Amino acid sequence: MFLLAFAAQSIQLFPDGTIFVHIALILVMMWILNRTFFRPINRVIHEREKQKGGKGTEAEKILGEAAEKERRYNKALLDARSEGYELIEKERTAAVAERQAIVARAKDETAQELTRQKGELEAQVVAARTAIVAESEQLADRITANILKV
Numbered sequence: 001m002f003l004l005a006f007a008a009q010s011i012q013l014f015p016d017g018t019i020f021v022h023i024a025l026i027l028v029m030m031w032i033l034n035r036t037f038f039r040p041i042n043r044v045i046h047e048r049e050k051q052k053g054g055k056g057t058e059a060e061k062i063l064g065e066a067a068e069k070e071r072r073y074n075k076a077l078l079d080a081r082s083e084g085y086e087l088i089e090k091e092r093t094a095a096v097a098e099r100q101a102i103v104a105r106a107k108d109e110t111a112q113e114l115t116r117q118k119g120e121l122e123a124q125v126v127a128a129r130t131a132i133v134a135e136s137e138q139l140a141d142r143i144t145a146n147i148l149k150v
Helices: 002-010 020-049 055-149
Strands: none
Touching: none
């Protein structure tokens, strides 16, 4: 308890000379850990990589090739879709043009038929008028003959 009370009273907010001792202890600890722990582990990891024969890099190479193949596949798929859409658009345009040509032909045929029918109708009108005039003259002659006979 005495130690805690003493430690609590000796806590300082500003560093004093003990900071250098702490820094020195940290540096010594890093040096010891590096010599006894990190270098051997790094050496073992490096030796394992050598024993694998660079298989890790080979796997990375295979992954890179797979990614490249996927990119080419996606590009080919996009190109094929674009060609398909262009073909569909071309066929649609051709179908619209053909439809317009059929409609134009039908309109022309209808106009020609209408003109022919009008000509026939006018000929019938002329024939009917001629027949009416001839018949009216005959009726007029009969009426005149009937009136004069009386």
